[in-house]
Amino acid sequence: MIEVLSVASEAYPLIKTGGLADVAGALPGALSAHGVSMRTLIPGYPAILREVAAGRVVYEFADLYDGPARLITGRFAGLDLIVLDAGHLYDRPGGPYAGPDGRDWSDNWKRFAALSWVAGKLALGLVEGYQPQILHAHDWQAGLAPAYVKYGPSDQVKTVLTVHNLVFQGHFGSDIFGRLDLPPHAYWEGVEYYGGVGYLKAGLAAADAITTVSPTYAREIRTPAFGAGLEGLVNARADVLHGITNGIDMCAWDPAIDAALVQNYSPNTVHKRHINKAMLRTRFGLEQTDAPMFAVVSRLTNQKGIDLIAANVDLLVSLGATLVILGSGDSVLEASLQLAADRHPGRVGMVRGYDESLSHMVQGGADAILIPSRFEPCGLTQLYGLRYGCVPIVARVGGLADTVIDANEAAVDAGVATGVQFSPVSIDALGEAIHRTVTLYADEKAWRKMQRRGMKSDVSWDHSAKRYADLYASLLGHA
Ligand code: ADP
Secondary structure (H helix, E strand, C coil), rough: CCCEEEEECCCCCCECCCCHHHHHHHHHHHHHHEEEEEEEECCCHHHHHHHHCCEEEEEEECCCCCEEEEEEEEEEECCEEEEEEEEHHHHCCCCCCCCCCCCCCCCCHHHHHHHHHHHHHHHCCCCCCCCCCEEEEEEEEHHHHHHHHHCCCCCCEEEEEEECCCCCCCCCHHHHHHHHCCHHHHHHHHEEEEEEEHHHHHHCCCCCEECCCCCCHHHHCCCCCHHHCCCCHHHHHHHHHCCCCCCCCCCCCCCCCCCCCCCCCHHHHHHHHHHHHHHHHHHHHCCCCCCEEEEEEEECCHCHHHHHHHHHHHHHHHHCCCEEEEEEEEEHHHHHHHHHHHHHCEEEEEEEEEHHHHHHHHHHCCCEEEEECCCCCCCCHHHHHHCCCCCCCEEEEHHHHCCCCCHHHHHHHHHHCCCEECCCCCHHHHHHHHHHHHHHHHHHHHHHHHHHHHHHCCCCHHHHHHHHHHHHHHCCCCC
């Protein structure tokens, strides 16, 4: 067994704000079949402390960044956790990074330096009887961890940094450097970023291997358009950069048994989806018509290309299609979609907010899901779409490009198409993709085939877990 310490600021189902949580929560289970034992170091937020009340205290710090702290271990929600219980840092209302008012905590530099520093100590065998061989850090919140190992007294433990979204980098002023417990030369060797401190940059510079969540995103972040200012460093480290696509939770997302659906179905009974579609029409206030139904399930942000959807609503309706939107986020984008919905009563419906169960219904009933992201490290929405026969219409970027096969003539003839891709990410190109989808939908037999093919495509963790396991083994010099 290879012993891996995963360091993450979120892990599903305990605490989640995005895809990082899904990966950190799913990997340990998926890796166990590949000879990897993974423990997860996670901050003791209130939601996590509630779970670990019965855990075992394995270490106590008298002072960790201005307060006492301790490590609690135990198995919770299927995960082997090491919880960093430091009330002065993590036991607060709100989310993992921001207070109830939505503003980032001003001491985030301290909260996540502490997490990474403790990870570095665990790598040195801080807790008796526990010696990881690999430290696997996720995103900027754990970005300093590989640096603590690199500048520590032993190079026995190898480090991996996974980037879930390069845009989030953990930038702080240079004044904090003195409190990070790193040697002065570390500053110019990678920690410094535009005169301040960059946690993600520190990890990119120090880690033995870097991964990101799809092969295309791994290539994209080497360019100025996607590199968010770090493309120089990413390029310099290209020889240790790997793209490994995320999988999905195949149990939580299984249309054959999904309790959120009115009608369950499988690839052979995909025609039964029309019952869910009828429910959706009612839920979203649409006319009862057999017209193709497009869907949006998304955070409403600039990254997701929501403005391009708003600009195409009139075209979509003019082609005889309907649209259901489930989303929350940026108020300007929200308002522009609402305006479009109001222009087309009975044809476009919108539900504002975050509704997990309704998102399953949408995937289980709508015909096609629109994902015109400007960038997308991996994306899960298109994977759920494939699994549920809700054909993904995607921008040709990042993980969207890697997981959906465009229904061009050659792919249709070869019987491999699973969705529609478009490029560039523009209003017109999305409009053309919508047009193409409506045309494809009109050929019912071919459409069903495409749905079934998507439903059968492998979106599980199996293949990717093996790639992580192989990466760990190669870092340890195993054949
Ligand atoms: P990102 O993590 O960048 O938001 P992903 O496609 O990787 O994008 O994952 C988004 C996840 O959030 C999916 O599981 C999607 O179903 C879910 N989601 C997004 N918006 C909503 C919403 N308003 N209601 C329910 N689920 C949502």
